[in-house]
Amino acid sequence: MDVSPIEHQGETYISLRDPEGFVEEALLLSPFAFFVAAHLDGAHDVVDIQHSFAQQSGGQLLMSEDVRRVVEMLGSHGFLINDVYLEIRRQAEESFAGSDVRAAYLAGKSYPAEADELRAFLDSLFTGEGAPGEIPGAVGGQGDPVRCLVVPHIDFQRGAAAYALGYLELFRRGKPDTVIIFGVAHVAPPVPFTLTRKAFQTPFGELETDKDVLTQLEAACAWSPYEYEIVHRTEHSIEFQAVMLAYLYGPAVKIVPILCGSFADEAETPRAPFAEPIEKFLNVCHLIASDAARKVSVIAGADLAHVGKRFGDDIEIAPSIVSAIESRDREDLEHAVQGAPAAFHKSVMKDGNERRVCGLHCIYSALRTAAPKEAGKLLHYSYAPDPAGGIVSFADILFD
Numbered sequence: 001m002d003v004s005p006i007e008h009q010g011e012t013y014i015s016l017r018d019p020e021g022f023v024e025e026a027l028l029l030s031p032f033a034f035f036v037a038a039h040l041d042g043a044h045d046v047v048d049i050q051h052s053f054a055q056q057s058g059g060q061l062l063m064s065e066d067v068r069r070v071v072e073m074l075g076s077h078g079f080l081i082n083d084v085y086l087e088i089r090r091q092a093e094e095s096f097a098g099s100d101v102r103a104a105y106l107a108g109k110s111y112p113a114e115a116d117e118l119r120a121f122l123d124s125l126f127t128g129e130g131a132p133g134e135i136p137g138a139v140g141g142q143g144d145p146v147r148c149l150v151v152p153h154i155d156f157q158r159g160a161a162a163y164a165l166g167y168l169e170l171f172r173r174g175k176p177d178t179v180i181i182f183g184v185a186h187v188a189p190p191v192p193f194t195l196t197r198k199a200f201q202t203p204f205g206e207l208e209t210d211k212d213v214l215t216q217l218e219a220a221c222a223w224s225p226y227e228y229e230i231v232h233r234t235e236h237s238i239e240f241q242a243v244m245l246a247y248l249y250g251p252a253v254k255i256v257p258i259l260c261g262s263f264a265d266e267a268e269t270p271r272a273p274f275a276e277p278i279e280k281f282l283n284v285c286h287l288i289a290s291d292a293a294r295k296v297s298v299i300a301g302a303d304l305a306h307v308g309k310r311f312g313d314d315i316e317i318a319p320s321i322v323s324a325i326e327s328r329d330r331e332d333l334e335h336a337v338q339g340a341p342a343a344f345h346k347s348v349m350k351d352g353n354e355r356r357v358c359g360l361h362c363i364y365s366a367l368r369t370a371a372p373k374e375a376g377k378l379l380h381y382s383y384a385p386d387p388a389g390g391i392v393s394f395a396d397i398l399f400d
Contacts, residue, residue, distance in 0.1 A: 001017070002018070003015070003016060003017075005388060006028065013029060015027070015028055020230075023085070032070075033073070036066075036071070037074055046067050049062065102233065104201045104202055105233065106236055110156065118203045118243075118247075119204075122244070126164040126168065131161045141174050142174055144173065145173050146400065147372055148299075148398075149397070150166075150302060150363055150398075151167070151301060151396055153184060153241070161382065162394055163240075165380045169396075169398050170248070170297065176253060177253065177295040180213070180256040180299070183238035183259050183302075184259070185231050187235075189227075191228060192260065192274075192278045194258070195218065195229070195256075196209070196232045203243075203246075204247060207251060209254060210254040214256060217284060220280055220281045221277075221281060237259070272345035282368040285365070286370075300359065303394045304358075305329055305355035305392065306355070306356040306386075306390065310387075326383070326393070332357070333378060333381070335347050336363055336367065338375050341364045342364075344367065345360065370399060377398045379398055382394060
């Protein structure tokens with residue numbers, strides 16, 4: 001469960017959200033209701049909750065009817081593991097499994113769902129503050145495609161300039177035939193990479209997946225690459241890149257969507273290169289990306305630091321905190337710009353990844369796959385506030 005405090009009309013509420021997206025609407029709870037919800041772990045009954053409330057409130061009484069009212073409300077909205085939730089999940093899983101298309105989950109939520117409105121919205125990204133001031137034309141560059149591009153996966157509104165700067169450079173180079181996209185699986189499954197063969201729906205048309213490439217990658221997996229395919233259903237880190245590619249090229253480019261999950265218990269054994277199955281998979285990715293018979297670009301949809309109360313830190317974001325985050329981010333990015341995935345990983349992990357760089361494995365994988373022969377260029381670095389308290393940083397790196 002994704003839990004975050006929200007201030008509304010001078011009062012503090014707690015927002016509950018299903019990070020897997022089976023229950024689509026968030027639920028806003030009073031502190032009292034959240035207290036009850038936090039005790040619904042299968043081990044506490046009503047009396048236990050009443051006793052705990054009395055201890056923590058200095059002896060105040062909690063009526064059993066009030067506890068049951070909260071339980072009924074959570075259950076009816078799909079926030080308990082009950083028949084309501086299980087049916088919601090079953091329908092979503094069956095619908096996803098039965099379709100050849102990965103629906104545009106965030107269309108109409110995070111960006112406009114209609115093509116004309118979306119094009120106008122994305123055009124505006126290229127002319128706003130910090131943006132290049134140039135909207136991609138009808139015809140892109142005619143040379144070799146970009147080897148590798150690191151861009152954010154934060155929402156378009158907060159990452160506007162970064163998206164524009166990165167994708168304009170992609171458009172200025174030659175059009176790739178296939179784009180290998182590494183995204184972050186925020187609901188991390190216990191496998192390093194998760195694939196999907198489903199076409200990605202966008203308001204500009206469907207982007208087909210490169211089935212030949214996926215067949216090669218399937219053979220390189222020492223795990224089931226589709227066991228956790230459902231994580232693709234709501235994950236935005238690849239969806240936003242698919243929207244940008246369709247904005248530039250329509251359906252005239254194929255994609256290889258790869259979500260990065262769990263690589264290792266890095267808190268105890270930080271290491272890169274990783275275990276043989278992971279490196280074998282990335283070796284095959286590299287062979288595909290370097291095949292002269294294909295025009296392949298590699299994209300990492302990756303954000304950097306996540307710091308603040310929204311992410312579990314008991315701190316207020318002050319200028320000194322922001323400065324320290326930027327200093328460490330830029331230290332990591334120096335290695336990434338050199339095209340050195342192991343050094344980048346080591347730099348992030350030297351403090352146990354205390355900044356929660358969510359794009360760590362995503363960027364590592366993209367750099368391993370592209371294996372750039374020359375240093376890249378840092379096009380952009382910035383950060384944005386999180387509405388629930390905190391900041392998220394992100395960057396653009398270009399390798400020709």
